[in-house]
Amino acid sequence: TSSGVFLLQMGWGDLGAFGEPSKETPNLDQMAAEGMLFLDFYTANPLCSPSRAALLTGRLPVRNGFYTTNGHARNAYTPQDIVGGIPDSELLLPELLKKAGYVSKIIGKWHLGHRPQFHPLKHGFDEWFGSPNCHFGPYDNRERPNIPVYRDWEMIGRYYEDFKIDLKTGEANLTQLYLQEALDFISKQQASQQPFFLYWAIDATHAPVYASKQFLGTSQRGLYGDAVREIDDSVGKILNHLQQLGISEDTFVFFTSDNGAALISAPMQGGSNGPFLCGKQTTFEGGMREPAIAWWPGHIPAGGVSHQLGSVMDLFSTSLSLAGLQPPSDRQIDGIDLLPVILQGKLIDRPIFYYRGNELMAVRAGLYKAHYWTWSNSWEEHGKGIDFCPGQSVSGVTTHTQEEHTYLPLLFHLGRDPGEKFPLSFASEEYQRAVERISGLVQQHRATLVPGQPQLNVCDQAVMNWSPPGCEKLGKCLKAPESDPKKCSWPH
Amino acid sequence: TSSGVFLLQMGWGDLGAFGEPSKETPNLDQMAAEGMLFLDFYTANPLCSPSRAALLTGRLPVRNGFYTTNGHARNAYTPQDIVGGIPDSELLLPELLKKAGYVSKIIGKWHLGHRPQFHPLKHGFDEWFGSPNCHFGPYDNRERPNIPVYRDWEMIGRYYEDFKIDLKTGEANLTQLYLQEALDFISKQQASQQPFFLYWAIDATHAPVYASKQFLGTSQRGLYGDAVREIDDSVGKILNHLQQLGISEDTFVFFTSDNGAALISAPMQGGSNGPFLCGKQTTFEGGMREPAIAWWPGHIPAGGVSHQLGSVMDLFSTSLSLAGLQPPSDRQIDGIDLLPVILQGKLIDRPIFYYRGNELMAVRAGLYKAHYWTWSNSWEEHGKGIDFCPGQSVSGVTTHTQEEHTYLPLLFHLGRDPGEKFPLSFASEEYQRAVERISGLVQQHRATLVPGQPQLNVCDQAVMNWSPPGCEKLGKCLKAPESDPKKCSWPH
Numbered sequence: 001t002s003s004g005v006f007l008l009q010m011g012w013g014d015l016g017a018f019g020e021p022s023k024e025t026p027n028l029d030q031m032a033a034e035g036m037l038f039l040d041f042y043t044a045n046p047l048c049s050p051s052r053a054a055l056l057t058g059r060l061p062v063r064n065g066f067y068t069t070n071g072h073a074r075n076a077y078t079p080q081d082i083v084g085g086i087p088d089s090e091l092l093l094p095e096l097l098k099k100a101g102y103v104s105k106i107i108g109k110w111h112l113g114h115r116p117q118f119h120p121l122k123h124g125f126d127e128w129f130g131s132p133n134c135h136f137g138p139y140d141n142r143e144r145p146n147i148p149v150y151r152d153w154e155m156i157g158r159y160y161e162d163f164k165i166d167l168k169t170g171e172a173n174l175t176q177l178y179l180q181e182a183l184d185f186i187s188k189q190q191a192s193q194q195p196f197f198l199y200w201a202i203d204a205t206h207a208p209v210y211a212s213k214q215f216l217g218t219s220q221r222g223l224y225g226d227a228v229r230e231i232d233d234s235v236g237k238i239l240n241h242l243q244q245l246g247i248s249e250d251t252f253v254f255f256t257s258d259n260g261a262a263l264i265s266a267p268m269q270g271g272s273n274g275p276f277l278c279g280k281q282t283t284f285e286g287g288m289r290e291p292a293i294a295w296w297p298g299h300i301p302a303g304g305v306s307h308q309l310g311s312v313m314d315l316f317s318t319s320l321s322l323a324g325l326q327p328p329s330d331r332q333i334d335g336i337d338l339l340p341v342i343l344q345g346k347l348i349d350r351p352i353f354y355y356r357g358n359e360l361m362a363v364r365a366g367l368y369k370a371h372y373w374t375w376s377n378s379w380e381e382h383g384k385g386i387d388f389c390p391g392q393s394v395s396g397v398t399t400h401t402q403e404e405h406t407y408l409p410l411l412f413h414l415g416r417d418p419g420e421k422f423p424l425s426f427a428s429e430e431y432q433r434a435v436e437r438i439s440g441l442v443q444q445h446r447a448t449l450v451p452g453q454p455q456l457n458v459c460d461q462a463v464m465n466w467s468p469p470g471c472e473k474l475g476k477c478l479k480a481p482e483s484d485p486k487k488c489s490w491p492h
Numbered sequence: 493t494s495s496g497v498f499l500l501q502m503g504w505g506d507l508g509a510f511g512e513p514s515k516e517t518p519n520l521d522q523m524a525a526e527g528m529l530f531l532d533f534y535t536a537n538p539l540c541s542p543s544r545a546a547l548l549t550g551r552l553p554v555r556n557g558f559y560t561t562n563g564h565a566r567n568a569y570t571p572q573d574i575v576g577g578i579p580d581s582e583l584l585l586p587e588l589l590k591k592a593g594y595v596s597k598i599i600g601k602w603h604l605g606h607r608p609q610f611h612p613l614k615h616g617f618d619e620w621f622g623s624p625n626c627h628f629g630p631y632d633n634r635e636r637p638n639i640p641v642y643r644d645w646e647m648i649g650r651y652y653e654d655f656k657i658d659l660k661t662g663e664a665n666l667t668q669l670y671l672q673e674a675l676d677f678i679s680k681q682q683a684s685q686q687p688f689f690l691y692w693a694i695d696a697t698h699a700p701v702y703a704s705k706q707f708l709g710t711s712q713r714g715l716y717g718d719a720v721r722e723i724d725d726s727v728g729k730i731l732n733h734l735q736q737l738g739i740s741e742d743t744f745v746f747f748t749s750d751n752g753a754a755l756i757s758a759p760m761q762g763g764s765n766g767p768f769l770c771g772k773q774t775t776f777e778g779g780m781r782e783p784a785i786a787w788w789p790g791h792i793p794a795g796g797v798s799h800q801l802g803s804v805m806d807l808f809s810t811s812l813s814l815a816g817l818q819p820p821s822d823r824q825i826d827g828i829d830l831l832p833v834i835l836q837g838k839l840i841d842r843p844i845f846y847y848r849g850n851e852l853m854a855v856r857a858g859l860y861k862a863h864y865w866t867w868s869n870s871w872e873e874h875g876k877g878i879d880f881c882p883g884q885s886v887s888g889v890t891t892h893t894q895e896e897h898t899y900l901p902l903l904f905h906l907g908r909d910p911g912e913k914f915p916l917s918f919a920s921e922e923y924q925r926a927v928e929r930i931s932g933l934v935q936q937h938r939a940t941l942v943p944g945q946p947q948l949n950v951c952d953q954a955v956m957n958w959s960p961p962g963c964e965k966l967g968k969c970l971k972a973p974e975s976d977p978k979k980c981s982w983p984h
Contacts, residue, residue, distance in 0.1 A: 019511015
C-alpha cells in the first residue's frame with residue numbers, strides 16, 4: 001500500500017468540516033466524509049522544522065535533535081543560517097520504506113537543514129521538487145541569498161527570481177507546480193507498479209501567503225482563504241487522480257498540519273484555530289491541535305470520526321505498518337501505529353507531550369491537560385506587537401513571563417473547556433486524580449528520555465544558500481561571507 | 493406544508509457540523525447533511541424573550557415592544573415579576589396560520605409574558621405544554637413562587653415540586669416529556685390530516701442545565717454536553733417520526749437558537765460560540781450568530797450550505813409563505829421569505845441589525861459589520877465576576893463602558909476576521925466604502941422606525957405566578973403580595 005501525506009500549515013479551524021464559518025473547503029470536507037476525521041490530533045511542536053523532523057523520524061524533536069538549548073523553552077527552526085540539520089544517525093521514513101521497495105518523493109518544503117549532508121536525497125527520498133527553507137524574501141543575494149528551489153540534487157532557480165511570488169498581490173503559481181509534480185509522480189508510480197511514499201509539503205498558507213491568479217479574490221477570507229481554496233482544490237485533484245488511476249484502494253492518504261494557524265499573521269495571512277487558545281509558537285491547543293483526515297477508500301469506513309489522541313509522529317509508524325515493516329527497535333519511537341484505530345475503531349491510551357524547545361510545557365492524557373510551564377511570549381516581544389494570542393487573554397495562563405507550575409500544574413478538562421479558559425481547582429478531587437495520573441506519565445517519560453544533540457543552536461551566515469549544487473549551470477552562485485558561527489537568537 | 497421550529501439556547505459552535513471538537517451531535521449533523529446549513533444566521537437579540545417575540549412576530553423587538561427604556565442599551569427579558577408581555581396589537585405566526593387551517597402547538601418555554609392576557613392560547617396557539625418563564629429555582633413560594641408548567645389553559649404543576657430538576661446531579665426528565673409531547677402532537681395531526689405548526693422551545697441547555705438519567709455522564713463536555721446529546725437524540729427521533737409517518741416531505745423543519753451560548757455559565761453549564769467573540773448578552777457575533785439548519789426532504793437539496801444573512805424573524809415570513817399566506821401589510825415586517833434561498837439557492841441582499849434594548853449597536857451588510865456602540869458589561873458587574881467574554885479581550889472592542897462609535901463606526905470584515913479582533917483602518921478606502929454603504933442602510937432604517945410601546949420596563953412582585961389558572965384544582969394557589977410596581981433593574 002502506497003502512502004501520501006499532505007502536510008502544510010493550517011489551523012484546526014480552517015476547514016469547513018472543522019467549523020470554519022465560510023466553509024470553503026469542499027474537497028477536504030469530502031475527503032473527511034469519505035474517510036476518518038481525527039478531532040484530537042497533534043503536531044509534535046508548535047513550529048515547522050521540529051514538527052517535520054518528528055513526522056519523518058517518528059520521534060519527538062527533543063530526541064531527534066530538532067531543538068535548541070540556547071535559552072529555556074524556546075522555539076527554533078531552520079532559517080538559512082542554521083548550521084545544524086537532521087543527523088545521519090536518525091532513520092527517516094523514506095529510508096526505512098526502501099526495504100519494502102518504495103519510491104519516495106518530497107514536494108515542497110523540506111526544512112530539516114539545507115547544507116549538503118542534510119539533503120533529502122541523502123536521507124531516503126528518491127525525488128525532490130521544492131525548497132530547503134521557507135519562501136521568505138525577496139532577499140538581496142548579498143546580505144542574504146534568495147531561497148533555492150531544487151529538483152532532486154540540484155537547484156533549478158531561486159524564489160522571487162525564477163519562481164515568482166508577488167508580495168503585493170499575493171500571486172504565485174507555486175501550488176499549481178506542486179500539484180502537477182504530485183500528479184506526474186503518482187502517474188509514473190502507477191505505471192511502474194511500484195509502491196510509493198509522497199510527502200506533499202506545500203507552503204502557500206505560510207506567510208508570505210500566496211495563491212495562483214485563478215484563485216485570487218475568490219474567498220470570503222481574503223488572501224489566506226484564496227490559498228486555502230487552491231490547496232483544497234489541489235487535494236481534490238490528487239485524490240481524484242488516484243481514483244481515476246484505480247489505485248485509491250491501494251493508497252493511504254493523510255492530511256494534517258505542522259503547527260496551528262499563525263495568528264500573528266491574521267487577519268490577512270493567518271488562519272483559524274477554531275475554539276482553541278492561541279496559535280503557532282504556543283503549547284496551547286491552538287498551537288498544536290491540528291486538522292487531520294485519513295482517507296483510504298475501501299478500507300476506512302466513510303464518515304468515521306476518531307477521538308484517538310494522535311500525533312504526526314504516528315504517520316511514521318503507520319506508514320511503516322502499511323508497508324509491512326517494523327519501526328526501528330534500537331531507539332525510542334514516539335509514534336504509534338494508527339491502523340487499529342482507523343480500521344477497527346480502537347482507542348489506544350497514550351499521552352501527548354507538548355514541548356517548546358528543551359522544555360516539556362504540558363501533557364495531555366485522556367481529556368485532561370496539565371501545563372507545567374506557561375508562556376506565550378515575553379513582554380518585550382509582546383510590546384513590539386508580536387502577539388500569538390490576539391484578542392485572547394486568560395489570567396495566569398497566557399503569561400508573558402515563563403511561569404513554572406511543575407509543583408502544581410494548571411489543569412484543564414478539554415472536553416468541557418476546549419479553549420483552556422477555566423483551570424480546575426487545585427483542591428478538587430478531580431484535580432488530584434488527574435494530576436496524579438499525569439505525573440506518573442511524566443516521570444516515566446523523563447526517566448527514559450535520552451535527549452539528542454541539539455541541532456538548532458548555531459547559526460552562521462556562511463552556511464546560507466549561497467552556492468547550492470547546480471548554481472554554476474544557472475550562473476547563480478553567490479559568494480559566501482567568512483564563517484562566523486554564533487548562537488542563534490530564539491526570542492520565543 | 494406543515495412547519496416545525498426547534499428553538500433553544502445553543503451556541504454556533506455547539507454542533508459537530510459547526511466544529512464542536514467532541515462532535516457529539518450525530519442527529520443534528522445528519523439533519524444538516526440532509527438539509528441546508530445556514531452559516532450566517534442571526535437571532536434578533538442576544539437574549540431569549542425578545543428573540544422569541546421577534547421569531548413569532550417577524551419584527552424586531554424594538555418594534556414589537558420587547559425592549560426596555562429603563563437604561564441605555566440594556567438587555568431585558570420576562571422574569572416572573574415582569575408586568576408587560578406580547579401586546580394584543582402584535583400578530584403572531586400561529587394567529588395568521590389559522591387562516592390556512594393550521595393547528596399550532598408550543599412545547600416548552602413561552603417567555604412572552606405570563607399574565608393571563610399574554611397566554612399563548614390567546615395569541616394563536618391551540619395547544620401548550622410548558623412554562624411561561626425560565627426554569628429558574630427552586631423558590632420558596634413565599635418570596636417567589638416556583639414556575640408553573642401549563643397544559644393548555646391551566647397549570648398542571650410547578651417546576652421543582654411536580655416537575656423535578658435535581659440541581660446537584662443535573663437530572664431532570666423534562667426533555668423526554670417535551671419529546672413525547674412533540675411525537676404525540678405530530679401523530680395526532682397526521683391522523684387528522686391537518687397542517688400544523690409546532691414550536692418546540694425546549695430549555696435543557698439554559699442554566700440550570702439538565703438532562704435525563706440515561707444521558708447524564710455520557711458526554712465529553714460535562715452536563716452541558718449531556719443536555720446537548722439528549723436534545724440531539726430528540727431531534728433525531730422527531731425527524732424520524734415524520735419520516736415514519738410519511739409526512740417528512742410535507743413538513744418544513746428549522747433548527748436554531750434564541751441567542752448565543754451563555755459563556756458566563758461555562759465551563760459546566762455554558763456552550764460554545766466557536767470562533768466568534770463573546771456570547772449571550774452581547775452584540776458581538778458570539779451573542780447573535782446562531783446555528784441554523786433547514787430540513788425538508790424532497791425539496792431542499794441534501795448537503796446544501798447557504799451564506800444568506802438570515803434571521804429568526806425570517807421563520808415568520810417563510811412559514812407564512814409555506815402556508816400560501818402573505819405577511820401583514822399594515823406594519824413593518826423585518827423577516828424575509830427564505831424559500832427562494834432554500835429552494836433556488838438565491839442570495840437576498842439584506843442587512844442584519846444588532847440591537848441591545850433601545851439601541852442599534854451594530855449593523856452587518858455583506859461581509860462587513862459596523863459597530864455603532866460597544867459594550868460587554870459594566871466594570872461594576874465585571875468586577876463581580878459577570879463576564880460575557882471569558883478569556884477574550886479585544887482592546888477598544890470588548891469595552892466595559894458604553895462606547896459610542898456613531899461618527900466613526902468600528903468596522904470588521906467577518907470573512908477575514910470572524911472573531912472581530914482586527915478593526916479596519918479608518919483611513920482605508922475599504923473602510924470608507926463599506927461604512928458609506930452601511931450608513932445609508934442605517935439612515936433608512938431609522939427614518940422608518942416606529943418603536944413599539946416598551947413592555948419590559950415595569951416589574952411588580954404582585955404579578956408573579958402566585959395563582960395561575962388551575963391552581964385551585966391542585967391546591968397550589970399562593971397568596972400574592974400587594975402590588976408595588978417599579979422600574980425593572982437591567983444591569984446589562
